[in-house]
Every structure is written in C-alpha cells, then in structure tokens.
Amino acid sequence: xxxxxxxxxxxxxxxxxxxxxxxxxxxxxxxxxxxxxxxxxxxxxxxxxxxxxxxxxxxxxxxxxxxxxxxxxxxxxxxxxxxxxxxxxxxxxxxxxxxxxxxxxxxxxxxxxxxxxxxxxxxxxxxxxxxxxxxxxxxxxxxxxxxxxxxxxxxxxxxxxxxxxxxxxxxxxxxxxxxxxxxxxxxxxxxxxxxxxxxxxxxxxxxxxxxxxxxxxxxxxxxxxxxxxxxxxxxxxxxxxxxxxxxxxxxxxxxxxxxxxxxxxxxxxxxxxxxxxxxxxxxxxxxxxxxxxxxxxxxxxxxxxxxxxxxxxxxxxxxxxxxxxxxxxxxxxxxxxxxxxxxxxxxxxxxxxxxxxxxxxxxxxxxxxxxxxxxxxxxxxxxxxxxxxxxxxxxxxxxxxxxxxxxxxxxxxxx
Amino acid sequence: xxxxxxxxxxxxxxxxxxxxxxxxxxxxxxxxxxxxxxxxxxxxxxxxxxxxxxxxxxxxxxxxxxxxxxxxxxxxxxxxxxxxxxxxxxxxxxxxxxxxxxxxxxxxxxxxxxxxxxxxxxxxxxxxxxxxxxxxxxxxxxxxxxxxxxxxxxxxxxxxxxxxxxxxxxxxxxxxxxxxxxxxxxxxxxxxxxxxxxxxxxxxxxxxxxxxxxxxxxxxxxxxxxxxxxxxxxxxxxxxxxxxxxxxxxxxxxx
Numbered sequence: 001x002x003x004x005x006x007x008x009x010x011x012x013x014x015x016x017x018x019x020x021x022x023x024x025x026x027x028x029x030x031x032x033x034x035x036x037x038x039x040x041x042x043x044x045x046x047x048x049x050x051x052x053x054x055x056x057x058x059x060x061x062x063x064x065x066x067x068x069x070x071x072x073x074x075x076x077x078x079x080x081x082x083x084x085x086x087x088x089x090x091x092x093x094x095x096x097x098x099x100x101x102x103x104x105x106x107x108x109x110x111x112x113x114x115x116x117x118x119x120x121x122x123x124x125x126x127x128x129x130x131x132x133x134x135x136x137x138x139x140x141x142x143x144x145x146x147x148x149x150x151x152x153x154x155x156x157x158x159x160x161x162x163x164x165x166x167x168x169x170x171x172x173x174x175x176x177x178x179x180x181x182x183x184x185x186x187x188x189x190x191x192x193x194x195x196x197x198x199x200x201x202x203x204x205x206x207x208x209x210x211x212x213x214x215x216x217x218x219x220x221x222x223x224x225x226x227x228x229x230x231x232x233x234x235x236x237x238x239x240x241x242x243x244x245x246x247x248x249x250x251x252x253x254x255x256x257x258x259x260x261x262x263x264x265x266x267x268x269x270x271x272x273x274x275x276x277x278x279x280x281x282x283x284x285x286x287x288x289x290x291x292x293x294x295x296x297x298x299x300x301x302x303x304x305x306x307x308x309x310x311x312x313x314x315x316x317x318x319x320x321x322x323x324x325x326x327x328x329x330x331x332x333x334x335x336x337x338x339x340x341x342x343x344x345x346x347x348x349x350x351x352x353x354x355x356x357x358x359x360x361x362x363x364x365x366x367x368x369x370x371x372x373x374x375x376x377x378x379x380x381x382x383x384x385x386x387x388x389x390x391x392x393x394x395x396x397x398x399x400x401x402x403x404x405x406x407x408x409x410x411x412x413x414x415x
Numbered sequence: 416x417x418x419x420x421x422x423x424x425x426x427x428x429x430x431x432x433x434x435x436x437x438x439x440x441x442x443x444x445x446x447x448x449x450x451x452x453x454x455x456x457x458x459x460x461x462x463x464x465x466x467x468x469x470x471x472x473x474x475x476x477x478x479x480x481x482x483x484x485x486x487x488x489x490x491x492x493x494x495x496x497x498x499x500x501x502x503x504x505x506x507x508x509x510x511x512x513x514x515x516x517x518x519x520x521x522x523x524x525x526x527x528x529x530x531x532x533x534x535x536x537x538x539x540x541x542x543x544x545x546x547x548x549x550x551x552x553x554x555x556x557x558x559x560x561x562x563x564x565x566x567x568x569x570x571x572x573x574x575x576x577x578x579x580x581x582x583x584x585x586x587x588x589x590x591x592x593x594x595x596x597x598x599x600x601x602x603x604x605x606x607x608x609x610x611x612x613x614x615x616x617x618x619x620x621x622x623x624x625x626x627x628x629x630x631x632x633x634x635x636x637x638x639x640x641x642x643x644x645x646x647x648x649x650x651x652x653x654x655x656x657x658x659x660x661x662x663x664x665x666x667x668x669x670x
Contacts, residue, residue, distance in 0.1 A: 354468060359505045361489040362465050362498075363515070363575060364522040370490075373518065377509030377558075 008109045012124030019118040031297045031329055032239055032268040037211050042155035042183055044126065045077030056082045060148060063175050063205070068390045069144035076148045077182070078128045078156025090137025090168065096130040096159060103132060107161045111189040111217040111245075119213045119239075123157040123187040130159040135196075138169035142199075142388050147186065149178030149210055160188040164196035164224075173201040173391055177234070181209040188216045192224035194248065199227045201391055205398065206234035208263060215241040220280075222248035229386060230269070230286075232259040233398055238267040246273070246280040246308075257286035258382045258395075260402060261294035261326075268297040273315075275308035282312075287382050288319040289375055290326035297329045304336045304343065311338075315345035320378050322352070322371070372403040416481050418443045418614045419464075419583055424475035426463045432473065433459040435639035443582065444611040448625055448650060449618045451636035452658040457618045458502060460636070461587035464616075465499035466492050479583065494526040496582030500572035500589050507559040512571075515559050516541065520578055544577040548604045566597035573604035584608060585616045590624035602627030622654035635661045 021038035022029040056064075060074050060082075071085035071093045080095045094103065114121040131145050147158050164170045176184055184206065192198045206212045212235040220226055228242050244253050259267045273282045288296040298317040319328040330347035352374050360370035379399055386392040419441040427433040433456045441447050451457050463470050464477065466489035477484045484492060507515070521531040532540065541555065548570045560568050569589050576584055589601055605615055605628050617628060625633075625647065633649040634641045637658070642665045643649070653661065 353505070356505050356507055358467055358489060359501065359507070360515075360519075362467075362493050362501075363519040364490055364493040364526070364579065365519055366490050366522065367488070369518065369522065373510055373515070374507070377507060380509045 009125055009127075012109070012114050012121045015114060016118055016121040016125050019121060022118050028270065031299070032237070032266065034237070034239075036237060037183060037213075040153070040183070043153060044128065045079060045151060045154045045156065057148065057150065059150070059179065060146060063146050063148075063177050065144045065173070065390055068141075069173070070139065070141040072144040072146065073131050074146045074148070075129060075156075075158060076150055077154050078147075078158055080129050088139055088141070090135055091139045091143070091170070092132075092134040093143065094132045094134075096132055096161070097128065099132045103134070104161075107132075107163055107189060107191060108159070109189075111191070111219050112187050112215060113217070117215065117241075119185055120187055120215055123159055123185050123215075126155070126185075127157040127159040127187070130161070132161045132163070133170065133172060134163045134165070135168040135170035136165040139171070142171035142173055142391070145172065145174045147174070147176045147184060149176075149182035149184050149206065150180065151182060152180045153182070155183040155185065158184070158186045160186070162188065162190045162198065162200065164190075164192050164198045166193040167195040168193065169197040171199040171201075171388060173203065173388065175203045175205060176212060176214070177205040178207045178210060180207055182207070183211040184214070186212075186214040188214075190216065190218040190226065192218065192220045192226050192251075194222045194224065196221070196224045198225070199229070199387060201229045201386070201388070202231070202240070203391070203395065204230075204232045204234055204238060204240070206238070208234060208236060208265070210235050212238045214239070215243070218242070218244035218253070220244065220246050220248055220251040220253060222277075223250040224248060225252040227254040228256070229382075230255070230257040231395060232261070232267045232269070233402070235267065236265060238265070239270070240268070241270045241272070243272040244274065244282070245276060246282065247276045249277045249279045251277065251280040253280070253282040255282070255284040255286070256382050256385070257298075258288075258379055259286075259296050260289045260379065260399065261296055262291040262402070263294065264292070265294045267295075269299065271300040273300075273302045273313070275302070275304040275311045275313065278307060278309045278311070280308065280311055282314070284315040285382060286317045287379065288317070288328055289322065289379060290319065290328055291322040293323075293325045295327045297331075298347065299329075299331045300345075301333045302335070302343070302345070304334075304338065304341050306337045309338055309340040311341040311343065313341070313343040313345075317347040319347070319349045320352070320375065321349060322375070375403065376400070417441055417478075418480060419616075420478040422476045422478075424463070424472065424477060426459060426470060426472040426475070428459070428470050433639055434463070436475070437636075437640055439634065439641060441583070441614050441616060443614050445632065446609065446615040446617065446628065446630045447632045447634060448630040449616065449634045449636050450620070450622070450650060450653055453620065455636045456639045457620075457636055458587055461499055461502075461585050461618055464492075464497065464585055465489060490522070493579070493581075494523055498576050498579055498581035498584045500569070500576055500584065500586045502587040502589075502591065504560050504568045504572055506561050506563070508561045510559045512557055512559050513538070513541070513555045516575065516578055519575070523579060541578065544574060547577050547607050548574045549600050550574055565592045566594065569593060570597065570600060570604075573601050576608065577604060580608070582612065583614050583616065585618065587618050588620065589617075590619055590621060598624060599627055622650045625650045637662055637665060
C-alpha cells in the first residue's frame with residue numbers, strides 16, 4: 001500500500017474506533033443486527049504468495065470467466081493471487097497493492113463516506129488490496145474481479161476503484177464467493193466522468209455461513225450513464241449499500257437488484273440516490289425472491305435536491321414470498337425539494353399467483369416445475385437485461401441450480 | 416366403457432352448491448355441447464373436471480377411462496389426456512410461449528414414457544400446429560398470452576390443445592368474445608382434432624360456434640342439472656326459443 005492509502009488508513013481506523021459497529025438503534029440498521037460480526041474476533045489472512053506466481057485455487061474455477069473477460073483478477077482472503085489481462089487499449093488494470101501514489105491519491109477514499117459509515121471506515125482501516133481500473137476510452141468486453149473467502153474466522157476488506165474517464169466505456173463484474181465462516185467487507189468507488197458509460201455487476205455468491213457487507217459508492221458527472229446490477233444469492237448475513245450521487249446535468253443511472261434467498265439467510269439492501277444536478281434520470285428495480293425462513297430488506301431512498309429540476313426518477317421494489325415464514329421489509333422513500341420533477345415509486349409483496357399455477361398445472365407441469373417456472377419468470381425481468389452474456393448465463397444457471405424441481409434450462413430458442 | 420362418465424355430481428364453491436346431481440356420459444369419438452344460461456353451472460363443470468382449486472365436490476363420481484378423475488391433481492389429469500381450454504387464460508409475462516409449450520409437451524411425453532423433444536424437433540412440430548390456428552411464429556417468442564387480444568388468447572388455447580393432443584378436450588366458452596373469423600379458426604382447430612379416439616365437450620352459451628363445430632349431442636344445463644338432451648337440432652331450437660322455453664318445460668314436467 002502506498003503512502004496515500006496508508007495515511008488515510010490510520011484516520012479511518014481512528015474513526016472506526018469512535019463509531020464502533022452499528023446497532024439496530026440506528027435507523028439505517030434497524031432491520032439488521034450485526035452482533036454476530038461484532039462479537040467475532042476476526043483475523044486477516046496471512047499474506048499470500050505474490051500474484052506473479054499465478055497461484056489460482058482450484059475453487060476459483062467455478063467462478064472464473066477465463067478468456068471471456070478482458071482482464072481477470074483473483075483475490076483470496078483479500079490478497080491478490082492471480083492477474084490475467086489482455087492488452088486492451090484505453091484500459092489500465094492495477095492491483096491496489098501495486099498502484100502508485102499518483103494513481104491512488106485522486107480516488108482512494110474520495111467517494112466512500114468513511115466518516116459516517118462504520119463498515120466503510122473499517123474497510124479503509126484494514127484493506128490490503130483490491131483493483132484499480134482506469135478507462136480512458138471505450139473498453140470492449142468486461143473486467144472480472146473475483147474475491148474468494150476461504151478460511152473460518154478470516155476477514156477481508158477489498159477496496160476497488162473504478163475510474164471511467166471522460167467519454168470512456170467500461171464494464172466491471174465483481175464476484176464474491178467462498179467456503180466457510182468468513183467475513184467480507186468490500187468497498188467499491190465508481191467515478192463516472194463526463195459522458196462515461198459504466199456497467200457494474202456485483203454478484204454475491206458467498207458461502208451460506210459467511211458474512212458480507214459491501215458498499216458501492218458512485219459519482220456521476222455530466223451526461224454519464226451508470227448501470228449497477230446487484231445480485232445476492234449467498235451469505236448468511238448480508239448488507240448491500242449502493243449509493244449514487246448524480247452530480248452532473250443529464251446523468252443517467254439504473255440500479256437493478258435481485259436477491260434470491262432461502263434457509264435462514266438475511267440480506268439487507270440499502271440504496272441511496274442523490275439527485276444533485278438537473279435533468280438527470282434514475283431508474284431503480286429491485287426484486288426479491290424469498291423462501292423458507294429467509295429475510296430480505298429493501299430500503300431505497302431518493303433525494304431530489306432544490307437544483308435538480310426536471311429530474312426523472314422511478315423506483316420500484318417487488319418481492320415474491322415462497323413460504324409462510326419468509327419475511328420481507330420494503331421501504332422506498334422519496335424526498336423531493338423542487339416541483340419540476342417526474343418521480344414515482346412503489347413496492348409490492350406477493351405470493352405465486354394461484355390462477356397462474358393452476359394454468360401451468362393444467363398444461364401437464366408438476367407443481368414444483370410450475371413454481372420454478374414462475375420464480376424464474378419473476379427474476380427474468382432483471383436477468384434478461386444484463387448485457388454481458390456469460391454473466392447473464394451464469395446467473396441463470398445459478399437460479400436453476402437453486403430450484404429443487406426438474407426444469408430444463410432455457411436454451412437459445414427461448415430467447 | 417364411456418370415456419367420461421359423470422354420475423349424480425354435486426359440486427360448488429365457497430360453500431354454495433352449483434351442480435346439483437349432474438349426469439353425463441361421453442364416448443370417444445363424440446362431440447357433446449353443453450348449453451345453458453348464465454349461472455346454470457357450465458363453468459363449474461369445466462373447472463371441476465380440470466381440478467381447479469377451491470371447487471368442492473360434495474357427492475357423485477366422475478370416471479375417466481373408468482378411473483376416478485377427481486382423485487387426481489390437475490397435472491395428472493392433463494397428462495392422462497384431459498385438456499381444458501380456459502374461458503379466461505392468464506397472462507404470464509416473462510415465461511416465453513415456446514419454452515412453456517415445450518416444457519408442457521415434454522412433461523406429457525415423459526409421463527407417457529416417450530423421448531423428450533429437443534428445441535429443433537419441438538419447433539418443427541409447433542410450426543405444423545401453428546397452421547391449424549393460423550398463428551404467426553411471432554406469437555411463439557412472446558410471453559404466454561402477454562398482451563394478446565381476447566381472440567389471440569383463445570386461439571392460443573386451441574394451439575396448446577393441438578400440441579398436447581388430448582383425449583378429452585373441454586372448451587369452456589371458447590367462443591365468447593370472438594369475431595366470426597376467430598370463431599371459424601377455433602372451430603377448424605377443434606375439427607382437426609376430431610377422430611374416433613378424441614372426445615370434445617363444448618361448453619357454450621350460444622349456438623353460433625356449433626354451426627362450425629357440429630355436435631353429436633346437445634345437453635341443456637339448468638340449475639345445476641342436465642334437463643334436456645338431444646341432437647344438433649336442439650341447439651337451433653334453443654337459439655330460437657331461448658332458455659326460458661326449456662326452463663318452463665322442465666318446471667311443467669316437475670309439476
């Protein structure tokens with residue numbers, strides 16, 4: 001780590017000591033009790049062999065995209081173990097641990113609010129590595145960042161910087177996965193310059209014993225376009241924060257989310273969209289599918305500031321409960337501070353439609369197959385619009401694997 | 416043995432008895448029409464036969480190929496060859512029509528111990544059946560009934576019927592809300608299915624579908640029972656004289 005990151009680390013550590021872990025007395029944390037994280041004495045993993053050795057754990061194979069990604073960085077317990085990259089014009093891919101001070105200084109910790117958010121402060125205090133991605137042109141294809149947690153009692157704090165310069169184009173996929181009872185606390189800062197186009201995927205497939213807290217902090221300049229896709233499949237206790245500041249006229253933001261939970265999983269999604277500048281648009285759709293005793297939360301806040309005239313904002317959260325004991329809390333909020341806007345928001349919580357189930361069963365499909373077909377259809381609204389085919393297909397496969405009944409994967413003919 | 420034999424069927428919904436001792440016997444190769452005024456129990460009969468949830472059978476039996484039909488869950492009835500063309504087909508956004516139909520057909524084929532069809536084989540077969548209902552291939556790539564007009568939904572029902580090739584097809588007011596062209600297409604679809612192995616139960620309020628889909632037997636359903644049965648000319652008589660005529664005749668006979 002370079003000096004810039006190191007000096008901020010001490011301040012952040014100090015700040016975390018002051019803030020402490022959040023409690024459910026805080027409005028932002030009222031649905032999520034992080035005591036299981038706070039009570040555990042976590043240790044960082046011992047340092048791995050350097051990336052140049054190219055030691056990729058066998059487990060990574062299930063998650064890598066190989067040559068389909070233009071660059072792929074693999075981290076285990078927070079340390080980089082492998083970096084593979086095709087030379088792509090307009091793109092620099094640098095592990096944070098190898099980045100220069102000049103590269104880090106303008107970005108590291110500039111967006112994420114470590115002064116007020118304990119887990120962000122903790123990340124900044126403890127982070128060992130992550131990826132710095134700098135695009136200054138249109139980058140074809142996508143960059144994959146894979147974070148594996150591998151040991152009980154180990155925590156890791158990946159910190160990523162996605163810097164999309166003026167009129168650049170960049171797609172980044174982050175995958176979080178692993179085995180055991182570990183804790184991942186990730187922060188990704190996304191800088192979208194004038195006219196930049198950024199598509200960011202965060203696919204959380206952590207172990208079902210693991211803890212995951214992640215913040216994606218986005219800042220958009222004039223006429224930039226950002227799509228954030230946040231998918232949660234795994235983890236025992238998960239908190240996702242996606243925050244975006246639309247700080248340039250004509251900025252366009254899409255926040256898509258999908259959480260598919262079972263067992264006693266708990267996933268808390270918080271989003272915050274801050275319309276600072278005029279003529280910007282935000283479109284948000286989060287969908288939850290909850291089975292067994294799972295608990296899901298959607299807390300989405302949109303603020304339209306006095307200067308943000310002609311804002312267009314749509315926010316929607318829809319949830320499908322598959323059991324009597326699954327719980328979802330949906331709390332969309334909209335604060336508008338000027339009167340020249342087009343905003344709406346809504347949320348629904350429902351069960352599988354009985355009429356539709358009967359229709360499918362009357363066409364020879366068994367109850368389980370019918371259910372799976374409808375669950376898949378519910379998710380497909382979010383999945384179908386993922387632009388990166390290998391990611392879309394992997395998420396489809398994951399969805400199918402989670403469905404107990406026999407249902408063939410849709411082939412090309414269904415597209 | 417009749418394909419379908421209903422004896423003294425009492426059934427209803429929400430604790431209200433609607434069918435009050437219905438008897439009906441249908442042989443393979445026959446087309447029967449059930450006509451009756453609103454509220455006579457026509458749709459209840461269709462729903463009970465297909466196994467729609469919430470309908471309760473309080474007494475009576477329904478034998479299909481000599482077996483107790485009512486004991487089977489809806490998918491099992493469908494796999495044994497019972498098909499209900501619904502009065503109000505649901506829209507299922509996000510479920511592609513092709514995918515849905517292929518899954519349905521393969522569930523059926525698997526039940527019969529036949530090889531499942533792959534995508535290419537299925538599409539070949541579906542294209543043939545599309546001609547029967549004058550369906551454009553673009554319908555196949557849409558969500559099930561998503562954004563379909565009333566007539567398109569009904570044609571999709573007949574298309575599904577053609578794909579699944581049921582032994583007993585029950586058409587629940589498939590003619591309602593159809594213009595004359597759609598009506599002809601639907602009738603053509605059903606006529607294509609007619610053979611000595613297939614039976615059709617046409618439930619309708621009006622006689623007009625029966626001009627194109629000529630029944631062997633016409634039954635009049637009133638107040639939950641079959642009150643009169645006759646040949647195809649009965650449908651014409653009903654159209655001319657109205658249902659009051661039968662109701663009065665039945666009331667007169669009861670006196």
